[in-house]
Amino acid sequence: MPKHILHKNRNGCALHGALKVVNAVDGFVPIIHSSAGCSIQSKLSDNILDGSNGVHYRGWLETSATAIIEKQVVFGGTARLREQIKNTVKIQPADLYVVVTGCAPEIVGDDVPAMTKEAQEQGFPVINVSTPGFKGNVYKGYEWTVKAIIERISQFHLPQEVHKGLINILGIVPNQDLLWEGNLAELGKTLGLLNLKSNKFFGYNQNIENWRNISNAELNLVVSPWGLEIARQLEKKHGIPYLYFGFLPVGGNDTSVLLDCLAEKLSISQELIDKVKRNEEKQLAYQFQKVAQSYLKYDFQKIIALVGETSNVVGVSRFLQNSFGQLLKTVIITDNPEEELRAQIIESINTNIDFPTEVIFSTNGKEIDELLMKAKPEIILGSELERKVSDQLAVSLIKISSPVHNKIFLNHSYFGYTGAVNLLQDFADAVFKQIQQSRL
């Protein structure tokens, strides 16, 4: 099957990634330079159930956009963009305006940088990112936009000194990762246990101050393939070392490994690390005990398939396999990580010699459906796109990746010690739902 045609495409484009980034920062405002409808497509591809635009209490139809028409496609749209920027700064107050460009003006060749430069010369904080859909997916859009914002901010704000214990969290794509806000919150809490301060950049109370502090961090913690390039840029320009963990750990084992890795990079007393690990693991073990009887009586051990982006899927897979006795048949990674990172991802998932796991990288819905049908899992963890197969196999579907249109996530997370408890809860719900359905 030729690779380029995508069945049931689940990932939005670079422009969508850019919008998700800008909308998730309090005080950042996007300006779309494209034909109409791009922001609506973006919204329909992820968390439409949350009717706002990221963290602003701003409706999802309130995005400044040039919505260019035929005349501007034929004769160029820079004048229209100039006018839109000039008026956006009058209407929508912001600390930073980010012009994101769609396919039409990119093909036509509008000189967008000239327009933002003009606005900058007038004293307005406006930057632009080139994000046509034909150049990259939503994850690339995240990477390019974060890099562009950092570049702008570091022009004005050189690092004065390293803030001891300040950690930048990189790689969580807001809104594309359904659990982003909960993941960031939980990660922040866990770092807090080690007396570290987290710089999350996105979500509640995250604003330009957090971005200004980016170059003062002691360490960059990278929890998905999509933060790696950003971390490399920060190392090169500001000399900040990074820890590439590559995924969000779930449960005692991996979370404790993360703490050890942090201890190695930072000066944290071994005594504190041991104390935190002991406390948290003990609490988790307590919850495990409570689930044990049901686990046996209702046969919680299942053959599992997972579908979703690297950051969540690797951690959840490893927890299910290494701590919860699950048999991982197939894991499908849908965010299209760079080739150089793939061997490591496969290695981190396929760890059970007695029950090997097939790890596949695909964004093609048809291929994913076929792999799942072949694997015949007893529980699927994935997106709403896997609903059809889960119905056909009459198995439960636990939602861990976009798109999902019938569950609101708020602060839900599977990260860390407490995330594992959430996962146990959702897993048990899924098993009982299946039992109930088979009775009918």
Next chain:
Amino acid sequence: MSILKQKVAAIREKRLQAISAYYGKVETLLQENAEGQFVQRVRTFSQDSQSDILYALRIITTIKDSAIVVHGAAGCAVARLFTNLIDENNGKWVVTNLNERDSIMGSDVKLREAIRQVYKFHIPKIIFIISTPVVAINNDDIESVVEEQKDELGIAIVPVYSDGFRSKIGTTGYDLVSHSIIKHILLPNIAELADFVNLISVSEKVEDIKEVNTLLNEIGLKTNLFPRYASFDNIKKLNTASFSVSINPDEANYPGIVLENRYQIPFIHSVIPIGINNTASWITDIGIATGCEAKAQSLIHSEKDRLNTLLNKGRAINKLKVFINFSPAYAFGIADLLEELDMEVVGIKLSYIDHQHLEHLEKIKSYKPDFAILVGDGQLFEEENVLQKIKPELYIGDSGDFAVAIRNGIPVVDLENIAILGFNGVQNLADKIRKVLSNTSFTQLLSKNETKSYTKEWLKKSPNWFIKQEVK
């Protein structure tokens, strides 16, 4: 000449003088019309709005036995993810996933491959091809691939030439779909007439379609649904109907006219059946045209009696000041209904307006000469400005557009959740309004949030500050 000779449906700006940017008295619009046509205005600040691509997808996803090829960059297909949950064609879509090279070199090879794949995997009776900006700008040849594949696969292939930038009125996307379906699936000959009417539904909810269908059945008419939720068989039968009947006259207008133009099927182009009197007029118009007038009158009579006894029960809702935000036919229909409930419409926002609405404008002018209307799709910055000035007590609107109302503490009735059409719709809306007003604590809570959406300077300005006459 047949309208269908054209490759694509004319945009609504050209065909109906539709406009999508206006704020002010209706008198000005009527004056402009008297002098020739509505003046096209543009916004020098705008917010994102619906495109023809989104509207086209919205109908096509409901058409049975079909599969979709979105021809463009991958992002243009993700709106499909949302409709995937609710439509008939769960999972039957592909995107040609054009990259930078394709945007320069052309993409017919990928289109051909996509059509073949979607056929091989789903064996649909119809394949729709949705064109997008990249393809439209490069003027990629879709037509010849379609012709070639039609011959090879022996099924209907329907190209929908949406592009995202020709029209500012998203509803144009609906017209594009009807145009292409009739042009590419139906033969031009006039067939033998059958004893049913085409019920033209473009965007109605399932519950609303059921209500309308029941009314038509009760006066003795059988229906053939098109284009929403149509099957391949529904489409094949279109040219054998004895009449075409509109539900929403704005949206049904194009398919109704095309069928009349090509097959001489009389198009009953009535008011939207919202409210007691409008529903009665709608049934009467259809009854007279189809010879079912006696049954129509007896149905109206019994339904009116039933409603009169039901409507006045419960909390008093009369004299309430209401703001309406909807597409035009719906908005005017709801305004009439609210009048029947003795409520006061203090503001109207329409996603667009065109020459089909002159009568409504005349009516507003005669009752309230100073009444200002806002015309815009989305454009919530203007809506917030207006709402803060007129301070309505209730907001009735379409899902997604009401963020502004809520943060200003105005209770919202979202029509997405209720069937509004027909006699039952009157009761449904009255019940819903009573229910919403019986506990507004959540709205009050949300209105306490601090919002920084717009500057104070803007909210003090006139709502039409950024609406300018286009420089030619």
